[in-house]
Amino acid sequence: MSDDDKNAGKRRSQAWFGGTDKDAFLHRSWAKNNGLPDDAFDGRPVIGICNTFSELTPCNAHFRELVEHIKRGVIEAGGTPFEFPVFSCGETMLRPTAMLFRNLASMDVEEAIRGNPLDGVILMGGCDKTTPSLLMGAASCDIPAAVVSGGPMLNGRFRGRTLGSGTDVWKFSEEVRSGRMSEEDFMAAESGMSRSPGHCMTMGTASTMASMSEALGVTLAGNAAYPAVDARRNRLARLTGRRIVSMVEEDLRLSRVLTREAFENAIRVNGAIGGSTNAVIHLLAIAGRIGVDLDLTDWDRFGRDVPCLVNLMPSGEYLMEDFCYAGGLPAVMGKIRDLLHEDAFTISGRTMGEQLNAA
Numbered sequence: 001m002s003d004d005d006k007n008a009g010k011r012r013s014q015a016w017f018g019g020t021d022k023d024a025f026l027h028r029s030w031a032k033n034n035g036l037p038d039d040a041f042d043g044r045p046v047i048g049i050c051n052t053f054s055e056l057t058p059c060n061a062h063f064r065e066l067v068e069h070i071k072r073g074v075i076e077a078g079g080t081p082f083e084f085p086v087f088s089c090g091e092t093m094l095r096p097t098a099m100l101f102r103n104l105a106s107m108d109v110e111e112a113i114r115g116n117p118l119d120g121v122i123l124m125g126g127c128d129k130t131t132p133s134l135l136m137g138a139a140s141c142d143i144p145a146a147v148v149s150g151g152p153m154l155n156g157r158f159r160g161r162t163l164g165s166g167t168d169v170w171k172f173s174e175e176v177r178s179g180r181m182s183e184e185d186f187m188a189a190e191s192g193m194s195r196s197p198g199h200c201m202t203m204g205t206a207s208t209m210a211s212m213s214e215a216l217g218v219t220l221a222g223n224a225a226y227p228a229v230d231a232r233r234n235r236l237a238r239l240t241g242r243r244i245v246s247m248v249e250e251d252l253r254l255s256r257v258l259t260r261e262a263f264e265n266a267i268r269v270n271g272a273i274g275g276s277t278n279a280v281i282h283l284l285a286i287a288g289r290i291g292v293d294l295d296l297t298d299w300d301r302f303g304r305d306v307p308c309l310v311n312l313m314p315s316g317e318y319l320m321e322d323f324c325y326a327g328g329l330p331a332v333m334g335k336i337r338d339l340l341h342e343d344a345f346t347i348s349g350r351t352m353g354e355q356l357n358a359a
């Protein structure tokens, strides 16, 4: 019997780690230099953790700590975790623009998943383009996958004022130009704006895509709004690590979650949160990768009658930390429940409606 025959019906990872031939020796032996014992290869789910950590992507620079919580969850549930890096598109430094590299990053994600012995994958996204690039790449592979977002920064603070990432940079810059703000104050405000780990805490693209991931059902409930430094973010990471192992056992692939109904839900939620228009570009790309027919007219059709319920900068007043304390995305989705497909399935193993009941 060939190795292919012997591995038929087994987990994907067993095509690398199963058996007693030369190739299995190679795959296991080299992996053992990570300190892995024999039972790491005994057929248990092998979970990739796709990490967009980079110090050049400050929004994701805390991921080395966050990933440890995911790994603990995977191990607790009986899986074997393998963390791996992919190209990280950071908004603040990458020139000429991170948008040019989103598709390149998605190819990196796709080939890293496809070419390695992974049964399921956790996608660690934060800064704007990292979340869509991860979801696009994973959607093309269609294996069990879940998103863990890095979470927003705490509210910025400067001399009694609340500062929003980006939003107040433009204001302050104009105030300096008009002589209403000194350069010393401008420099001091710089340190108050980004005062904790995490991504932009306005409802910019990062917060929007974290919200879209939750609305699509590819995260556990509460993912979008917990600040990066909130212990509930680490707890959610750990629970997602546990959950991905069960998802592999249930063969719960992305295509079961990323359905037409899920995208319609996300479009409606984007209207309710006043999300970034970049979500249009990213959701269309993700839909294309998973084979869901979605186009611009759907944004008009499903977004048209949705009331904007969330008052966050850049167009509104508050920030993601406030949004978290107000109940986060489950609270918003609960308010527009009659507009949502409650039977859309989520990575939690429950429908969106059941998830909202429990929120």
Ligand code: FES
Pocket: 059, 090, 091, 092, 126, 127, 128, 165, 199, 200, 204, 206
């Ligand atoms: Fe990274 Fe805004 S610069 S989320």
